[in-house]
Amino acid sequence: MKVMKFGGSSLATAEKFNQVVALIESQQQPLCAVFSAPQGITNDLVVLIELINQQQDLTHQLDLISQQLLTISADCTNLRAEFDVSKSQQQTAGLLDQLRIWAQGCAMIGHCPPKTAAQMLSTGEKFSTLLMATLLRTVHPVTVLDPKLFICTEDDSIEPKVDLVQSTAAFKQKYSALTDLSVMPGFYGASPEGDLITLGRNGSDYSAAVLAVCVAAQACEIWTDVDGIYNVDPRLVAEAQLIEQMSYQEAMELSYFGAKVLHPKTITPLAQHGIQCQIKNTLNPAHPGTLISAETAKQRVVKAISNLSDVAMLNVCGPGMKGMVGMAARVFQAMSEANISVILISQSSSEYSISFCVPGSESQRAIRHLENAFRLELKNGLLEPIACQQNLAIITLIGDRMHQQKGTASRFFSALSHARVNIIAIAQDSSERSISAVVRAKRIDDALVICHQQLFLKKPRIDAFLIGCGTVGRELIQQINKQQNWLQEQNIDLKLVGIANSRQCLLQGDGIDLDDWEAQLQACTEGLSLERLRQFVRDAHLTNPVIIDCTSNQDIAMSYLRYLEANFHVVTANKKANTDRLAYYHQLQAMAAKKQRRFLYETNVGAGLPVIDNLQSLLRAGDELLQFEGILSGSLSFIFGEIHQGLSLSEATLKARDLGYTEPNPAEDLNGLDVARKVLVIAREAGMALELSDIDLQPVVPQALADLTDADEFMAQLPAYDAEFQQLIDRAEDQQQKLRYVAIIQGGQCAVKIQSVAADHPLYEIEAGENALAINTQYYQPKPFIIRGYGAGAAVTAAGLFGDVLRTLSWEQEH
Incomplete structure (x- = not known):
């Protein structure tokens, strides 16, 4: 027995419904299939409920939802010869009529009660399942499972937990005999009182996992619109790599700290019963995807990097914390009573303070509950006012075998340092399966890029901006272009992302095509400015930007201080900066040291000859x-x-x-x-x-x-x-x-x-x-x-500049 779950992106149109039908029919039976709502429908239902609570007109929103579902149903008419379009439209109309009745009833009382909201929010999953059953019945007998009859939750919270023992027993009682093909709507079950209740974020995945336990399945497949789980968010890092195999524990850590493909609740029941989970792509069904099981792939120590955005960190501290038994318990009891999830905890060894992270949207409510729980201590000065830092993010390394590899944490923090990301707090479990750092949200993209480069690609990157397209500048461009194969062999990613002359500036975050740079530069209408470069670096998430000055321009030379201050390395053949006022020379050296940037000017003396480097080595x-x-x-x-x-x-x-x-x-x-x-x-x-x-x-x-x-x-x-x-x-x-x-x-x-x-x-x-x-x-x-x-000529000068550029590599390569 196998359980297959299909997400909303796999059910967005009639054509995609038909693709899913074909996928199901190609599988060996028996199997059970679980369905989400068509893409966007649940969001539209959430908007509908918000309109009810705001006592606004519902007509347009109801018509929008109706139109979407009826269109999908009608478009299935010509996809399968035996498709009963009349029955499908009748079922859809029945669901929509019931939705309108609930919505209009709630509008009359001015709000939408939770029980009614749950009924309304599950409309999309019910539609998908009924339509899919009608499509499949053109060839196969199909059993439609009702999760409200056997998925029994332990509570009626926003993210309820399912009682697996009770649910398994209820399933065997209700469905003692199944056809070879069964279908079920995801996302909901039954509350302890027997009412329909939604299962929270990624509830359909959770439903599939529970069903897999109930039917004692050998595998649970989660079908989505990506090939599997990646070692970092592919939307933020173009070089993200697919994870072929990972353990249950790794998957839970990854999903807990922000991965959108899975939810920790989905993995828990599968792990408890040893059921394999496969993440697969409906758009690329031949791809093996990602396998989640008790085993992990041995090749990599660090399996993935995840990120969790919109986080706030609260700090409870003061002299009253020292040696007082039960303070931590009271802090987290307050969060439990507020039904606020604590994401990460960091406590000082002196017991003077406890810092912890919560979702950013919950921060103000968390402060109010803490202030209420510790009102006496706050009033008497035993605790300082509750501090809260907003706009934070968490970046986490995940891997079962990190504890077997020395220096993983060191390399993680070194990577963050190279990304110039300030670490606000750190948390690590005793098994070293996950290591987390709290950083400012605006730097999370840079942190992900550089951590992925160092820990996975192990390929240092240089993002070069060349100023001056004269004889030396042209020669350097030619040399960089010529040496790309050699650079790749040396595992170095050197890209010219900017080229500027006295009037124009060409910028391309993924690297300029050096076979056609002149025509591209001539087409540019904007010139060079530091502010433009800084914004470009931020937007392109460049982590190792280098200015290469191939001019003899005094104004550019006098801008080096600002470039260094803006975290650019500076490589120059221009002698004007180092031979200006002695005070400016010392300012440049001091700023480079302060910002930990390289200020390199070997070609100031002897072009390509190693004069400055040898002299500095002797003096050191x-x-x-x-x-x-x-x-x-x-x-x-x-x-x-x-x-x-x-x-x-x-x-x-x-x-x-x-x-x-x-x-x-x-x-x-x-x-x-x-x-x-x-x-x-x-x-x-x-x-x-x-x-x-x-x-x-x-x-x-x-x-x-x-x-x-x-x-x-x-x-x-x-x-x-x-x-x-x-x-x-x-x-x-x-x-x-x-x-x-x-x-x-x-x-x-x-x-x-x-x-x-x-x-x-x-x-x-x-x-x-x-x-x-x-x-x-x-x-x-x-x-x-x-x-x-x-020591003269464009070739040797450009070669000297090239050598200095390579000295800006942001970390030592591993051998």
Whole structure:
């Protein structure tokens, strides 16, 4: 024997009724089928009762319900040849006539009594069962079971519990012999007084479970519109995974803490009698669904993450709590008398306070009952006023085997920390089958996403916003696109979710198609703003947003502080921020530390060369910078290499410009300011309190030339300086030396100037276009620590940015 229960979404139209009929007929008999009301009908009946209690006109609502049910019945006419449409319409009309009589009677007395409300609310289930019986009888004999005759509840509360022993005995007495196919309306039973009573939320599932016990079924199938139970709400997390098998206890915990597919009351009778439960999809009947039994799947320690929204937390505390026997009992007795369900309890070890969660809609009533129960203690100051926090949610880890795995709770709380979610309260049972945290409701979606990523996908995510679509920005986009397969192999989810130029900003939460980003960006009408990005991050529930600045824009650089404060990581090739006022430099470092965000700028010095990272590593190890000499400009390195190959300064500069090595105006290279900014970054990293104006900057060319802002004018006047510069070249070569444009740190001072170096100098053998740094520290002396390589060009700069972006991964990957 098997029991099949079909939900309202499976019975929304005549066509779906016919699909259910086909499903039932395809099963091996004997079996019993339990039906919910057609989708939306119960809600419409609730509205009808509310209208009665508000003493409003009922005509439209009654007509709406009638139209829906009569339409479904009439639409079944052509679905099955032997369908008795006349009988079906007559039965439906009878149900609707009775509904109108109840509604009009209640309207006359101005309210709807609970017993009458129960009769009215069960109309949809009765309709579904009568219609289904008529459809099935075209081929099979069918017994219609009346749950009011045998489902016996222990009380008449809103969520009554069924007496399984009494119900089983009543069933055997009423239905000693059944046909191979039986049908039954769900959702209701009989009160201790024998009146019809509804069974509460998911009452039809509960009815099916009770029926399964009464008929000693081997299995109970719950048919709905999803393939089964997921390890997290698939409406909130796109990567949610189906759970193939779970234990009764896991299912009860999952349903208790918010899963909509099941109710804990459904699982309890099945677990008590060892009846398997299968969650299946009427739209995809071939799918195996989720099996709930005494066994659990062994593959995963954490089985699921559930969330319960609209929760309030009450706190009963005060000196009168300390050592007073029975205080907790009195707190929860008050909740019991108020018929309020307590969801979660957390008590301080000092016994000073008891915190517990209740449904948000019940919070004010809970406060009133507590104030009444403890009125004397409150009056005499033994208790503080009852505190209540609203707009909370509970996120819970569930799994039978969590107690066998060390560190599960630690990983859970670490994930919440990475999601930047503040934990208000914690609760955990002794078996560690469930671990719950109370958080603010507005952060629950972020908490679910990051917990699922860390505990199930184990796939860190980076949500990158790229600003600046020039040479470096384009190259970085190309590199990210090219490396997607490698990133997937490394189990890293890196998506460009934003691309902005000076006028437009393209945003896509699931990642931009990088094969077509330019056309998409051009179609955008809005520009970049921090507030727009912040709203986008909230709406898309991004948990690891990263700003990548590929510009040299001063305004953007001066926005880093606000980006960090808004919980963005910042990765930049733009030197303007780190070389602005020293106070701003320190503010950026402090804000990054405060917000636990990464502020990364390896490409500020040496493009893709690991300069900053190596220097920081030495300083963290207790080293101290003694002296620094470096060639920090790839363009000037190329120019100075060419002049020793026989070209004049102007010829070498023209060649470098034509090859794209310099700025559009080469004066911006030869004035040395870019090198000065780079050496200032190094000095500040080493702890020197210097401003840009403190650097002894000697440009390659006379200051009058260096100050020219027109590129053509600069190139036209540069040859006039060739002869004077040639004298510097000749003097160096006469001494078997070479000219280098060098940044120097020594004795707490910085200088940028032309320097003649001998063959034994670390910078002598540098190839044209290379960057090189010679770092003398306490650990590296007298021989310096050398970093050398090509440090100019879009490819190496983009690669350096790419490396920094990967350093923003929100947690260490497991190996």
